Amino acid sequence: MKPTLIGQQLLNAGLITSEQLQNALKVQRKNNILLGQLAIEYGYLNQQQVSEINRYQRRINRRFGDIALQRELLTPLQIDILLCEQQSRRRRLGEILVQQDALTQEQLDSFMLNNQLPSLQNLSPLSRDILQHMQALFLRLLHSHCRHTPLGDSSLPEGWQNHCVGLRLFSEAAPDRELRLGLYADSDCLRPLAARFMDVDEEECDRELAIDACGEFLNTLAGYIISDSLPQELNYAPTPPGVPNTIKSYHEELQQAVFVAFSCEFGDGIIIIVEGEPDELGA
Numbered sequence: 001m002k003p004t005l006i007g008q009q010l011l012n013a014g015l016i017t018s019e020q021l022q023n024a025l026k027v028q029r030k031n032n033i034l035l036g037q038l039a040i041e042y043g044y045l046n047q048q049q050v051s052e053i054n055r056y057q058r059r060i061n062r063r064f065g066d067i068a069l070q071r072e073l074l075t076p077l078q079i080d081i082l083l084c085e086q087q088s089r090r091r092r093l094g095e096i097l098v099q100q101d102a103l104t105q106e107q108l109d110s111f112m113l114n115n116q117l118p119s120l121q122n123l124s125p126l127s128r129d130i131l132q133h134m135q136a137l138f139l140r141l142l143h144s145h146c147r148h149t150p151l152g153d154s155s156l157p158e159g160w161q162n163h164c165v166g167l168r169l170f171s172e173a174a175p176d177r178e179l180r181l182g183l184y185a186d187s188d189c190l191r192p193l194a195a196r197f198m199d200v201d202e203e204e205c206d207r208e209l210a211i212d213a214c215g216e217f218l219n220t221l222a223g224y225i226i227s228d229s230l231p232q233e234l235n236y237a238p239t240p241p242g243v244p245n246t247i248k249s250y251h252e253e254l255q256q257a258v259f260v261a262f263s264c265e266f267g268d269g270i271i272i273i274v275e276g277e278p279d280e281l282g283a
Helices: 005-012 018-030 035-041 047-060 064-070 076-088 093-099 105-114 125-142 187-198 207-228 246-254
Strands: 147-151 164-170 179-185 257-264 267-275
Touching: 005 018, 005 093, 018 093, 035 047, 035 064, 035 076, 047 064, 064 076, 093 105, 125 147, 125 187, 125 207, 125 257, 125 267, 164 207, 179 187, 179 207, 187 207, 187 267
Parallel strands: none
Antiparallel strands: 147 257, 164 179, 179 267, 257 267
């Protein structure tokens, strides 16, 4: 079970141990409310309908929402509402750690205050546009919500480059205004995210296929960025997505990288944005 970003920061700061973090993660996952339970609570389905979907789900290994949608028991809007509610009820890791006496509330409050992350409003207009497009694609293609939180360098998980896919958006008319995008997710998040994107069972999705699928997701995101957020007269074009060594150099070389964490039902990940001539690109 992978650490969440806040959990990794608390671990790096020496405030909790690895064992305490893993125990808290187990509690967090165990207490996640199921979509079927929420559907009953909202009055969308009854217990018999949920039980029938669960039985069918065990036989064919498909998502609850997909089966309910196929049987016309739930609408896409209702599924979106349930997913949003499911995410909002997810217990915060810090709260669990305090309840387990892994650290005190005062320690947690002090850590959060001293490590306060920048607001999304402090990002450039182009970076905010990119995140909005990403949220829209999560809803449209993955039927899932994602939340964003800007990160500092110290928050990046060790070895993140090994699970990252990236591409460049370039313009021959303005080569100094290149835009680079990267998408990081470790194996616990990568495979279910990719399987949902390709609409296949997670067991069919090995690491290589998952990386290819995330590259295609990034390529789709790039298409919306070129269409809606970049100057049309510059005729931007994307490079094929891949896993280049230059992902690591995004921050080291340009010192302009923005790292933004995303949290969704599949797990946590990071979107990396590097703007060339950032003051002009967002114009």
